[in-house]
Amino acid sequence: MIGSPRLRRLIPLGTVAVLALALAACARDYPNTTFVPHSDLGRAIDFLWKRLLLFGTAVFILVEAALIFIIWRYRRRNDDIMPPQTHGNVPLEITWTLIPAVILAFIAVPTVRTIFVTQAKAPAGAMVIEVYGHQWWWEFRYPQYNVVTANEIYIPKGRTVDFVLQTKDVLHSFWIPQLAGKRDLIANHINHIWFTPDAKMATTVWNGFCTEYCGTEHAQMHFRVVTVEPAQFGSWVTHQQAPGFFNASVTPANPPGATPAIVAPTNAPIPEQAGVSAIRMAQPNVTPPPPPATPTVTQAQLASFILPRTSVPAYAIPHTPLPSEISFNDRLVGDATNGEKLFVGAGTCNACHAVAGNALAAGVIGPNLTHVGSRIAIGAGMYVNDAPHLARWIKNARIMKPGNIMPTLGKGQYDPQAKTVTSTGLSDPQIADIVAYLQALR
């Protein structure tokens, strides 16, 4: 059946298909690719991957070519031909046992070396970011800087980051494809993954994902990583340490004992670039951060570094369409001051959410909202952070993100979990006020 004519027809067809796939792979933009690593760990993995791909491709071509050749050469020609009744060939069989064994040795040795290098303890000077997984959002804490944020982190280029991974509920997994591999968040375990983002790379946003199935909204548990210059990072930290910008009663931001915020560019060597063995990890950056230039917070610093919206690449801005079930008058203009009152009053937002600087808002169940206005997305990367989305989120978060534990707050809204229509709750103007308040928290 696989006569040579059919085979000849198949070969160009297959070639076209492979070329089309390869072309598709080159021509498009792949914002979450694992093929272009931007950290030492990413490159160590990529070094192994390239070797695996090389050997894998060689074996693939060899076996499939042999199969196609045999199919073509030994297809039935004549029913009367009796092929030789061979039962085996011991030297041949030993050969094709040993060759794979040798190939595997070339994979196993660098594999084991890489495992021990990359799983060593993180270097002493590393910046620690505590990661807490929640169904379905990410809580991030910078213990050295006393900063708490959600679903969005800034990291300075060229400085080793040690992610300390824990979960508040079920299992999750932490993955930033362009920067490093995954590590699971497991109850009763504390896991680490650490790497040094390249010192020379774009100031931009990377997508992060949850990659361990964690329930209904596993698909909508994203986070954003912003790689910035060290000076920008210092400025960002100062800003994050301050209470929400809206709040009139700004108190000194640095709580007692907090590590000084400003971090100067480090003198750490640039991690290996192409040409140097990628298996070695970057030398730990042990340079202590120099003392802060200005220990007190000024108004200028409060307005300081946040990656401008215009610099956020399109792939980091969610495109999830609004559910049609929720209606809202987007022309309503809210009053932020009233919104703050509603936040701790009728809205009862403070039961779950904290806003630093607002003594009444100290909830710990939901994401910390101190600087929510400055974030790119809401709902753990599900929706873009703007007034229409925020308003509908507040009105009916359980339709916006099915399975969500955030209650349905709008009045007269259908709550898909309780399967009832709310009789009390916020009116649209009230929601607009809260939106104004949240947007002011920059």
Place this chain on the structure above:
Amino acid sequence: MATTVIGPNVGTGVDTGIETGVPGLKPFTPSPAPATVHSYKGGIWSWLATTDHKKIGTLYLFTALFFFLVGGLEAEILRMQLGAPNRHVVSPEMYNQLFTMHGTTMIFLAIMPLSAAFFNFLIPLQIGARDVAFPRLNAFSYWVYLFGGLFISIPILFGHGPDGGWFGYVPLTTRAYSPGINIDFWVLGLQILGISSLAAGFNFITTIINLRAPGMSLMRMPIFTWMSFVTQFLIVLSFPIITIGIFFLLMDRFFGTQFYEPAAGGDPLLYQHLFWLFGHPEVYILVLPAFGLVSEVLPTFSKKPLFGYPVMVYSGILIGFLGFGVWAHHMFAVGMGPVADSVFGVTTMLIAIPTGVKIFNWLGTMAQGQVRFTTACLFAAGFVALFTIGGISGVMHSSPPADLQQTDSYFIVAHFHYVLFGGSIMGIFAGIYYYFPKLFGRMMDEKLGKTHFWLNFVGMNLTFFPMHFSGMYGMPRRVYTYDSGQGWDVFNRMSTWGAYLIGVATLVFVFNFFKSRRMGKPAGPNPWGAGTLEWTIPSPPPPYNFAVLPTVTSRYPLWEGKEADVESARINQQSGKTAEQLGIVLPYDTIKPMFAAFFLVLMFVGLMTNRWLLAGAAGAMTISLYAWLTSPLEPEHH
């Protein structure tokens, strides 16, 4: 000359009509009317009460094909949802139920029972036995599988299907995070199905050890029976582990124990170790029978004995052994530490060696042959081509650091579908096309068969090859949707089109299957000119299989056997007598195993709903078992 070399050149199969495969023997011409399907006559009672391994095998085949269609339909809905970004064909909750049930169905209700259909039908025929060692236990296994399969499959129709993934990781599947009855069905259903698999496993081990015909030494056993033998050991050694792992979860969910309760110090990794210590051997449980089927198909159509038979046997055993030492490669991201990661990485690489040997030996079998590309042979060759790809990507994630980028991404989905679809399913299709004549006495339509193959082959690659790319470009698994602009759209569209193509291919197969069963050309005892024992008897075989038990002198009695082989084949092929006429004692039909199975499953339903139902079902099952055990298996021998 003492040895009559018959050789595989006799019996050229479909093209030339009916051949017996035995020289000097007139072609056995089955009449086109139902006289050839004597095994399958009789009303519904004969199926409910049967203890005949061939009828039980047929029941397994139909049931498993039904569940294969169910699992396939679930997959089509999944692919429909992922065909474009931010699509909402189904809700997130339903998507999660669908992917959980797609995996559970395909593994436990389709591929394993499809293999079991072949175990049942073929093992006694290949070793020259009249039935399995425990015919009534065999019936019990089937009924438990059927009722258990319905138990776990029906809830999704009401929106209450299991939704914790086929792996059911804790703590997500504990009562605290999954309070509904969804996971209850999964936990209990898997326990039920485990009973079926274990009973069958012990049954086949006993059968293979004790019921081989005279002269059928272990190293003369057909390779399918050998791979099945290894598989049964994997089943009886690995299923108790998942039984325990899930029993802890069952206790936690129903009786408030705290095996997996993190607040009480429970360790989610304990569950993962128990699950994968079962889960990895399970991969070989799914693929070894397909190895065996392909190793039967390729020699027949190449007109050559299997290349390197002893090495094929040893590598199968070695894969079985090593399969128990690699489980933690499913857990490279959990942070086991560098030593464990290194050990499991290296053992995983080692398993590639015996697997590679098998692939080269299949190539060696075809090389220098006269390869006849019937549909069965196309599927077998397709199996070699596709399983190779799955094997190579498997080595790619045997390296733990590299796996940190690949695990839980679509790259893994691509990998294991090349293993389970390109491997198990292609091998099983090769087996179905090859053994259909033996099962039903009729040939399958080759034209439709080849249409099925090519649609399936192209569809399969179109579905799963792009997943390598979507995975390496950062797409996580088990997501009900994804956002646009992530670079995944084109690959997902390809995968979805491919899935539709597989759907069309499957419809062609179903049509061919039922059409050929009614109207296929009569097959005769040995339509392919094959060499093993099952081809020495009529198609379909009479209830007693062999009129005279054969004496075996070689691996391929019809190709290289001595006079004795030929003589018994001649008698067996021509026998049109009934068991009574031949004085052969066969087990009674009995419905008691079915009742025992039914009440067993009802007990589990009672555990979920009502304790009185639980008590009543337990009592009824005890009575059924007692009645079963105190009634004689077969008429007294005289």
